[in-house]
Amino acid sequence: MFYREAGQFHTSYAQDTQLFPLRQDRVGMAITLLAAFALPAVANDYWLSAILIPWLILALVALGQNILMGYAGQLSLGSAGFMAVGAFACYNFILRIDGIPFVLAVLLSGVCAAIIGIVFGLPSLRIRGLYLAVATLASQFFIVWALDKFGWFKNYDTSGVITTQPIIIFGHNFATPAEKYWVVLVIVAVLTLLAKNLARGSVGRAWMAVRDMDVAAEVMGLSLLRTKLQAFAISSFYCGVGGALFAFAYLQTVEPSAFTIDLSFRILFMVIIGGLGTIMGSFLGAAFILLIPVFLNIVFHAAFGHHVDSTLTSALEQVIFGATIIAFLILEPLGLARLWQLTKERLRLWPFSH
Amino acid sequence: MNMTMPIQTPQRAFAVGAPILELDSISLRFGGVKALTNISFNVLEHEIRAIIGPNGAGKSSMLNVINGVYVPQEGSIRFQGERLAAMTPTRAARMGIARTFQNIALFRGMSVLDNIMAGRTLHMHANFLEVAFRLPRARREETEAREKAEEIIEFLEIEHIRKTPVARLPYGLKKRVELGRALAAEPRILLLDEPMAGMNVEEKQDMCRFIIDVNDHYGTTIVLIEHDMGVVMDLSDRVVVLDYGKKIGDGTPAEVRANQDVINAYLGVAH
Numbered sequence: 001m002f003y004r005e006a007g008q009f010h011t012s013y014a015q016d017t018q019l020f021p022l023r024q025d026r027v028g029m030a031i032t033l034l035a036a037f038a039l040p041a042v043a044n045d046y047w048l049s050a051i052l053i054p055w056l057i058l059a060l061v062a063l064g065q066n067i068l069m070g071y072a073g074q075l076s077l078g079s080a081g082f083m084a085v086g087a088f089a090c091y092n093f094i095l096r097i098d099g100i101p102f103v104l105a106v107l108l109s110g111v112c113a114a115i116i117g118i119v120f121g122l123p124s125l126r127i128r129g130l131y132l133a134v135a136t137l138a139s140q141f142f143i144v145w146a147l148d149k150f151g152w153f154k155n156y157d158t159s160g161v162i163t164t165q166p167i168i169i170f171g172h173n174f175a176t177p178a179e180k181y182w183v184v185l186v187i188v189a190v191l192t193l194l195a196k197n198l199a200r201g202s203v204g205r206a207w208m209a210v211r212d213m214d215v216a217a218e219v220m221g222l223s224l225l226r227t228k229l230q231a232f233a234i235s236s237f238y239c240g241v242g243g244a245l246f247a248f249a250y251l252q253t254v255e256p257s258a259f260t261i262d263l264s265f266r267i268l269f270m271v272i273i274g275g276l277g278t279i280m281g282s283f284l285g286a287a288f289i290l291l292i293p294v295f296l297n298i299v300f301h302a303a304f305g306h307h308v309d310s311t312l313t314s315a316l317e318q319v320i321f322g323a324t325i326i327a328f329l330i331l332e333p334l335g336l337a338r339l340w341q342l343t344k345e346r347l348r349l350w351p352f353s354h
Numbered sequence: 355m356n357m358t359m360p361i362q363t364p365q366r367a368f369a370v371g372a373p374i375l376e377l378d379s380i381s382l383r384f385g386g387v388k389a390l391t392n393i394s395f396n397v398l399e400h401e402i403r404a405i406i407g408p409n410g411a412g413k414s415s416m417l418n419v420i421n422g423v424y425v426p427q428e429g430s431i432r433f434q435g436e437r438l439a440a441m442t443p444t445r446a447a448r449m450g451i452a453r454t455f456q457n458i459a460l461f462r463g464m465s466v467l468d469n470i471m472a473g474r475t476l477h478m479h480a481n482f483l484e485v486a487f488r489l490p491r492a493r494r495e496e497t498e499a500r501e502k503a504e505e506i507i508e509f510l511e512i513e514h515i516r517k518t519p520v521a522r523l524p525y526g527l528k529k530r531v532e533l534g535r536a537l538a539a540e541p542r543i544l545l546l547d548e549p550m551a552g553m554n555v556e557e558k559q560d561m562c563r564f565i566i567d568v569n570d571h572y573g574t575t576i577v578l579i580e581h582d583m584g585v586v587m588d589l590s591d592r593v594v595v596l597d598y599g600k601k602i603g604d605g606t607p608a609e610v611r612a613n614q615d616v617i618n619a620y621l622g623v624a625h
Binding site: 012013014016017194195197198201202203205206208209211212213215216217218219220221222223230234277 | 423444455463468472473474478486488496500539
């Protein structure tokens with residue numbers, strides 16, 4: 001960045017371990033958050049409900065996936081399944097428990113997903129890497145199948161689709177895109193802060209220790225069982241909360257097949273492109289995967305909107321999207337977050353090269 | 355630190371005491387391969403105990419038995435006179451046994467500081483909710499861990515690389531960081547598996563100095579495996595010699611050096 005740490009001295013470890021040790025970073029974060037809150041003033045409904053809300057929600061899910069894959073090093077392909085658990089759990093909590101506060105229902109849905117995450121995390125104690133990924137695939141298919149098969153989850157709706165209840169917090173119905181955006185923003189911001197605290201504290205170090213060298217981690221007294229299952233639980237919690245928000249603030253009419261393996265893969269790509277083991281990468285990766293197709297669509301529409309067949313342009317969009325992903329991975333295998341970090345380091349020295 | 359110095363200080367802050375670790379008739383087999391056969395020796399509190407022997411003599415297996423990575427088929431381990439049925443790595447860690455590895459086993463994605471702080475796992479009691487919300491206990495433990503880590507960083511003279519990812523460090527410094535990570539647990543017994551393997555003379559001297567300082571400053575009992583005979587003779591109070599999984603010598607460096615079996619094992623013998 002254009003600023004440096006010159007003149008800011010920390011005289012205690014507590015000061016040195018705060019979230020943003022530099023004043024400029026603190027101010028920058030405050031401005032970003034304020035801007036995010038003020039955004040509905042300038043953004044139209046399309047941007048809010050079709051781009052910003054899903055971006056925030058999928059970033060949260062990517063963050064969950066990142067906790068498991070990037071921090072704890074457990075390859076998993078079940079994130080969409082855990083989202084489905086969250087979505088349907090939230091629907092059922094609100095349906096069956098009279099007067100349950102919306103936020104509590106969302107958190108409980110996360111807890112449900114966490115419990116199921118622990119169950120499907122058990123194989124991680126025996127197998128690792130790609131084999132574990134295959135084992136977690138089971139959760140993906142099993143959950144979607146179970147939600148389809150048992151009508152109870154959908155309140156026996158004949159169409160096989162649920163319509164989510166309105167979001168009511170303190171008696172106020174958050175119905176407009178701007179209001180929904182605020183609800184999502186607050187939940188995502190708080191959960192991101194908590195994830196950051198976990199990642200930079202003893203819990204995150206334990207996850208990374210297990211990821212990097214499990215024998216050494218065990219020898220220093222870490223329980224691999226506890227650490228891995230904890231990562232599965234917390235990761236699934238984030239996916240579950242994300243799923244509940246995805247259903248209530250974005251889709252609104254939900255069927256189990258909205259949470260297929262396709263979505264799991266998209267979330268996996270977000271994490272890999274954003275940067276494994278980084279909080280910011282989850283947000284950047286989600287933006288990349290969501291926005292590039294939108295951007296390409298706009299560009300192609302403007303360029304050949306009326307002259308070329310639309311199936312051709314949409315195929316071309318896919319091709320370019322795939323090529324961009326490959327290009328980025330070659331350019332910076334460690335992801336967008338790493339790219340951002342390198343840019344910061346370079347700017348810090350700018351205009352000198354050393 | 356490339357000076358010649360009397361390595362063993364005559365006045366030790368922590369005098370060598372009673373046996374802290376006793377290994378009794380340990381035998382370890384992998385299928386038909388006898389890695390260790392009927393090995394007994396003890397380690398006294400505050401001493402530096404070396405295990406030496408040719409390649410494949412069973413030295414690393416011995417360390418792995420002590421901290422529970424391998425479970426021997428026969429024999430028993432006593433820790434402070436208390437007999438232990440089966441040792442597990444976690445149990446060993448809880449009893450205050452820390453170790454370093456022959457092939458560096460650092461957490462490569464983490465910084466030096468994080469590696470050393472990770473070594474304090476057993477001193478961190480805050481659960482994940484306390485950590486997530488940074489409640490007082492989590493904050494206090496974090497600050498304590500940082501203080502302790504900084505003390506070790508200063509002790510090992512690695513202040514300049516505190517925030518460097520360990521993957522970027524040269525070999526000698528990695529070994530030093532690994533020692534630091536083991537020290538962070540505040541162990542009573544430190545197992546060092548070839549702490550000086552692959553180092554140049556200067557790095558070896560540094561590492562020797564650190565090992566003696568650890569022993570002298572924290573009173574940590576040290577069990578180390580080493581190939582360099584000069585280092586072993588200068589550094590250790592007592593030496594166990596293994597060959598083909600059997601104990602062939604045990605005693606002070608001078609006694610071991612005079613032992614005919616040891617000479618045969620090391621120099622070969624005419625048939």
